[in-house]
Amino acid sequence: MGVVVKKVELSWLDRTYVWPVLKGMGITFKHFIKQLFTPTSKRYTIQYPDMKKVMPAGYRGLHELKRFEDGAIKCVACFMCAEACPARCISIEAEEFSDLNITQGFEEKRPQVFKIDMLRCIYCGMCEEACPKDAIWLRNDYEVAAYDRLSMQFGKWDLMNTYAEADGKARITEDPMPSAPRRVLAM
Amino acid sequence: MDTLASLLHTSPALAWMVVKIVIVFSAVMLLASVWTWVERRGSAMIQDRIGPNRAALFGRIRIIGLAQLLADGIKFFFKEDLEPTDVNRGLFWLAPFLAFVPAMLGFAVIPFGRDFVSGGTIYHLSVLDPGNGMGMLYPMAIGGLAVYGVLVAAWSSNNKWSILGGMRASAAMVSYEIGMSLAVVSIFMTTGGYDPAEIISAQGSLPWHWNVVPQFLGFIVFFTCMFAETNRLPFDFAEGESEIVAGFNTEYGSMKFSLLALAEYAHLMTASALVVTLFFGGWQVPFVAHPSVGLSILSFVVKLLFFAWVFVWIRWTLPRFRYDQMMRLGWKAMLPMSMVNLVVHAWLMSHGR
Numbered sequence: 215m216g217v218v219v220k221k222v223e224l225s226w227l228d229r230t231y232v233w234p235v236l237k238g239m240g241i242t243f244k245h246f247i248k249q250l251f252t253p254t255s256k257r258y259t260i261q262y263p264d265m266k267k268v269m270p271a272g273y274r275g276l277h278e279l280k281r282f283e284d285g286a287i288k289c290v291a292c293f294m295c296a297e298a299c300p301a302r303c304i305s306i307e308a309e310e311f312s313d314l315n316i317t318q319g320f321e322e323k324r325p326q327v328f329k330i331d332m333l334r335c336i337y338c339g340m341c342e343e344a345c346p347k348d349a350i351w352l353r354n355d356y357e358v359a360a361y362d363r364l365s366m367q368f369g370k371w372d373l374m375n376t377y378a379e380a381d382g383k384a385r386i387t388e389d390p391m392p393s394a395p396r397r398v399l400a401m
Numbered sequence: 402m403d404t405l406a407s408l409l410h411t412s413p414a415l416a417w418m419v420v421k422i423v424i425v426f427s428a429v430m431l432l433a434s435v436w437t438w439v440e441r442r443g444s445a446m447i448q449d450r451i452g453p454n455r456a457a458l459f460g461r462i463r464i465i466g467l468a469q470l471l472a473d474g475i476k477f478f479f480k481e482d483l484e485p486t487d488v489n490r491g492l493f494w495l496a497p498f499l500a501f502v503p504a505m506l507g508f509a510v511i512p513f514g515r516d517f518v519s520g521g522t523i524y525h526l527s528v529l530d531p532g533n534g535m536g537m538l539y540p541m542a543i544g545g546l547a548v549y550g551v552l553v554a555a556w557s558s559n560n561k562w563s564i565l566g567g568m569r570a571s572a573a574m575v576s577y578e579i580g581m582s583l584a585v586v587s588i589f590m591t592t593g594g595y596d597p598a599e600i601i602s603a604q605g606s607l608p609w610h611w612n613v614v615p616q617f618l619g620f621i622v623f624f625t626c627m628f629a630e631t632n633r634l635p636f637d638f639a640e641g642e643s644e645i646v647a648g649f650n651t652e653y654g655s656m657k658f659s660l661l662a663l664a665e666y667a668h669l670m671t672a673s674a675l676v677v678t679l680f681f682g683g684w685q686v687p688f689v690a691h692p693s694v695g696l697s698i699l700s701f702v703v704k705l706l707f708f709a710w711v712f713v714w715i716r717w718t719l720p721r722f723r724y725d726q727m728m729r730l731g732w733k734a735m736l737p738m739s740m741v742n743l744v745v746h747a748w749l750m751s752h753g754r
């Protein structure tokens with residue numbers, strides 16, 4: 215089956231070539247004038263270091279480890295995120311802590327080391343999906359860069375403080391509750 | 402002028418000459434380099450972008466990006482002057498100058514303001530005084546030389562893309578030269594002389610007496626041919642990023658490249674000066690029969706800048722032509738059109754109009 219090619223019949227005015235050129239120049243000049251009188255802040259271009267793009271809700275940027283009001287980490291070191299992570303960039307080491315009065319004799323778990331290799335992370339948000347405690351969120355910070363590879367290994371305290379300033383929270387560098395010494399089962 | 406001349410122990414004529422040369426060529430150089438910025442800012446605005454606006458004097462004074470010129474100059478100046486191993490050394494060095502000098506020289510006969518009398522001497526505001534016997538033929542001839550810059554640059558680079566670009570560009574220039582010359586000839590005919598001063602004074606101060614109105618066809622032909630002559634889009638066959646890399650200047654870098662780039666803009670300035678002189682009354686001020694010298698210079702500069710801007714404007718409006726399309730346009734449209742223009746005007750003149 216052949217394809218019928220429709221030929222556009224140009225009017226004599228269009229075939230002079232001069233008139234369409236003038237029309238085209240009109241269009242470009244309109245753009246020129248429009249852009250010239252648009253204030254910088256309203257132009258399409260975002261002049262990056264001076265202006266920053268406001269990220270849409272749901273953007274997956276830098277991670278934050280959430281905390282309770284008292285500064286305790288929400289994460290319970292369940293390793294779900296580490297399992298879900300397709301880039302295998304989360305490494306967690308758990309530790310135990312407890313106020314045995316509250317926890318009725320049971321031990322509680324939290325991460326002692328929570329490391330994300332930001333160079334390997336693909337910002338897919340799977341960790342956020344997997345977390346049963348809503349303890350890890352991806353938020354809107356997209357300027358994740360550093361001068362060397364080591365500074366791209368975000369540790370537990372880096373992750374807990376990533377949005378401290380933006381949210382007006384205090385920076386914390388230690389858990390409110392000390393970790394319990396690992397109990398050795400007496401056999 | 403006389404005091405300046407006596408201070409320098411030269412004759413007033415010589416001093417005036419030097420002053421004119423310095424003023425004209427530095428102005429053209431300055432405009433050419435400013436136009437590299439105008440081109441980029443203008444194209445950005447046309448495409449809803451912003452363009453170079455961040456270069457700043459002392460890191461602070463931004464002056465809408467004009468400092469970009471200095472930044473570019475410094476950058477080109479301090480770049481390594483790389484020379485590929487298999488180039489033809491002498492020609493490789495010569496080519497930027499061959500491109501740049503003719504582009505500047507064409508300006509020499511263009512009157513950029515009306516003559517004035519001071520102390521009994523007439524001062525002409527063009528580098529070469531009128532009545533030098535060359536008149537408008539001189540920029541045409543010099544413009545023809547411009548093809549050497551491109552061709553020599555292309556040939557000496559010893560690069561297939563460069564040669565392709567150079568060949569195409571020279572073919573384009575040569576074929577458009579004919580149509581252009583015929584368009585100019587009909588102006589010579591109606592004016593009765595080929596001196597730019599005569600052409601300008603014959604046009605008078607009324608815009609509808611300027612050559613563009615009776616010879617609109619000639620204007621279209623001439624202007625189109627100027628695009629081919631200056632090697633600018635839509636006829637930029639010397640270059641062509643999509644097919645032959647950067648064409649004739651592929652192998653060039655640092656100051657040599659910057660000279661080639663400046664040559665293009667100097668050529669653009671000369672071309673728009675020619676358009677203004679031939680078709681838009683040169684320094685004539687609309688509706689002012691006897692303008693003052695300053696006003697006439699201002700009028701010339703405004704027209705010049707307008708046409709230089711039109712060159713930029715058209716570049717960012719039209720897509721490129723294909724090579725065969727351009728050749729067809731040159732030989733089958735521009736040449737017959739300018740011939741018709743010539744014949745019609747000859748006929749009109751012979752019937753006493």
Ligand code: SF4
Nearest residue numbers: 299335336338339341
């Ligand atoms: S965003 Fe994706 S890649 Fe990055 S840590 Fe979470 S699960 Fe891993």
Ligand code: SF4
Nearest residue numbers: 289290292293295345
């Ligand atoms: S962040 Fe969430 S999923 Fe990951 S270990 Fe902590 S509680 Fe489990």
